[in-house]
Amino acid sequence: MKETPLSNCERDFLLKAIQEKKRLDGRQTYDYRKLKIMFGTDFGCCFVELGKTRVMAQVSCALVAPKENRPNEGIMFFNIELSPMASPTFEQSRQSELSVKLNRQLERCLRNSKCIDTESLCVVSGEKVWEIRVDVHILNHDGNLKDAASIVAIAALCHFRRPDVGIQGDEVTVYSTEERDPIPLSIYHMPISVSFAFFQQGTYLLVDPSEREERVMDGLLMIAMNKHREICSIQSSGGIMLLKEQVMRCSKIASVKVSEITELITKALENDRTARKSGGRFGFAESMPQERITAMKKEETSVEMTDANVEASDVVLQAEGPPETSQSVVVPLPGMGQVGQGVKNSWGLEEDEEEEYKSDHDQETAMEVVEKQGHVVEISDSEEEEVVILEPEPVAKVQKKKSSKSHPKESAASKKLHKK
Template sequence: MPREPGLSLNERSFILQALQENIRIDGRSFDAFRDLDLNFGDEVISRISAEVAKPFPDRLCDGIFTITTELSPVASPAFEVGRQTDQEVILSRTLEKAIRRSGALDTESLCIIAGQKCWSIRADVHLLDYDGGLVDASCIAVIAALQHFRRPDVSIEGEDVTVHTMEERVPVPLSLLHHPICVTFSFFLGGDVVLIDATLQEELLRNGELIIAVNRHGEVCQIAKLGGVAIEALTLLNCANVALTKAQWITRFISSKLEEDLRAKTPGSLLAELSAENER
């Protein structure tokens, strides 16, 4: 990271000495995430958009799903506009494999007219503040945004497609087959110390990292080992078990936030009225 301020010798010694004594400088345990929060509103971290497009020639009955990332100087001085860093490459590839290639979104449900029209769903990830945990936070944001998003409903007459507004029909949720969650493990002191959700200071000192993407059913979607120390089979198995526990907890957390957001909508709102009319 070319412009990220480094750690002083005193900071390095203090953090590593604390880890040897089973202490993190922010007081968390090694297997604890920082306080997690989700907000659905004007401040956007992951934004989902949809448009009608033509399907790919080799996937005539499927829609299109893409994930793009943007790391700007707003988040960290290490990021520059128009210059892709190693972190952005790793983030893009990890989200691509963990979410899109794992079939989290049912692209067949995005087909409107086979070979002619389909929905093109795009997830844009914008980082606002970088303090470590980039992959995990971005994955949570995309999965939550996909569950929160509603696309316009359509009607088909022959080859004519009509996209309805919210005033005409209740928008349609996306069909998600499963919810992969990324959990990143950081290794210190030659691999003797392993912790999750490392801060930026901790990331600058780690000897290696392991990213495990798993859903609440225990299905491993991706394992990525990014340099550093070798990992023993037993350590890998333990990390996978921890990742499953965290993925189940995060999945429940996302669901609770979505329910809160739904309840927060006023009973007299347009969406509530349309939903009630649709139920009748």
């Protein structure tokens, strides 16, 4: 997935804010974001949070054959994993240009600076040496991945412990942690990189650029230095021309930042070592205050329950009972009926009485119509023919004749007889 470019309005806003010495997160020009270092339960596992940028490093080791040109030195290998979880622009299982840059930077910063004694990793000269592998995983990308990767890599190497090894003749025995205590690596110094972003061809300078600031910058200068003010690596990208005074100024700022970060790493390692010796919480358990897993969980408060029964009984005695209510009579609307036993219909009659009333009412209306018109009406049905004769006397006589099959001639004759 391609990176979404910034709009012109957003780009102009960022550049104008930098000219006014203002940043989106409220920092000053030379301020670093909040740095947090945590260690896992296993040795060599480290998490670093630089603002919203999160990275994790895991150090592992294995016995391998040494290189032919250096039979008495161990091997250091670095691997950078850019997961789509960190940013949608990262692609899974595909080596990008950014991952190559990060790998080369870690190699120059840690391996080429000889911060680790590789000769102490040799077990049998020319046959077996320790290979130290550092896997760095990017968990969230919010800018300045180079500094975060260098901090988490050196912190994980300082925290790592390799198994102890015993040699008897030609046999090499690797002891477990239960049999012998693991051995830490021999680290001479801790090189840490500090990044500087330049804007408008080096006119403006920012330390620890964020992800949006990296999009609008013209160039980047990375200086790797230890607390002894020894420059281990320096790299410039972006094609900008820097003056000697600018480089010296950046090196002075980097020396201050490196000493602060080194002190923070040393303090974190000391706290972890003390917690492991005392049997207290360490690793992820230390980052969970008051044994709470979720951040939104509230603390429990004690409630006094001694007088609860007395107060409850007083409340019940003082409370007033509900008012008496009478059952309301529901009068249905026209065209609606009710269902229920012992409930009268809309006319106030029972069902049987209603049917009788309807039949009598139909007969009366029929007689009234005949009296008004003054002639006889004959009504017939297809299945059972019924002949109804209505006479215009005061008292009408209704006769019903049922016949399963009648002939048309008989009906005509019956009409003539009735007329006479």
